[in-house]
Amino acid sequence: MTIDLRPACSDDYVFVLDLYHKAIKPLANAWVDWVDEEQEAQFANLWRPDDTKIITLKGEDIGWVEFRRTGDEVFLKQLYITPKRQRQGIGSQVIRLLNEQARTAKSMALFVLKNNPAFRFYQRHGFEVIRETHTTLVMRRAMAEAA
Template sequence: MQTPFELRAATESDAQWIAELRAVVLKNDLERLDRYDPVRVRQRFLNEFRPEHTKIITLDGLAAGSLALRPTSDSQWLEHFYIDPQHQGKGLGGSVLADLMRRHADTRPFRLNVLAGSPAQRLYLRHGFVVDTSDPIDVFMVARGLTPRRPVTPTC
């Protein structure tokens, strides 16, 4: 099910809101893994926040989530993909992820990490991600990029 949404560029003023959203979204999984620290969960995001790579997901003009796509020379890292709990389970995450992967597809794979046992892993599996490596806390996933086109050699 496609959920209509818009993306807007994040600004420095969005940092605190995203940090709070992160704390809410990750709390259950971090508690289950005995890793929840209410200060650290927010500060870790604030230390890494790069507005130039971050978008705010909006529904009817209101913020409903965030995501960041950080390009490297050999990968595209999907980071800080958080959907407000009141909008989870309604197709928004799937719509955003499908759109992002379609619009930013190139030969580099998409990569991400998700907390072990997180329900979000099912979303990523549905969109072509596979487990690359894992440990008791983190699951690193990858989805292949586009296959590079081979030059056509004319035949005479």
């Protein structure tokens, strides 16, 4: 099963927002009173289609990833895969593709909610906690490490 990453466009917004809500709302409810309208406004303000790729499998949109290169580091802002496609190695393929696209970067960093099961996925890919806040863990790994 091989995935592709295609550039996001404005037509992808509904898919991206829906998947974000399904993934984050149950986790964020532990810390905030989730109000759909407020979260949608915040998401609309922060979403960067130029930094976003849609994850596809045989032409079907199955997820999305947002990342940005800043200096010597790649910041993995968001990675979401539809529930029916999770735990099939797709996230690992995305990490490998990001590694290939950012070969000259020295490190990759991300934030993950403390109660997000994806924390273990990132650990398996060599990310280590370097700092934490009330709600999130800041993780980093050297790009030379195997994904």
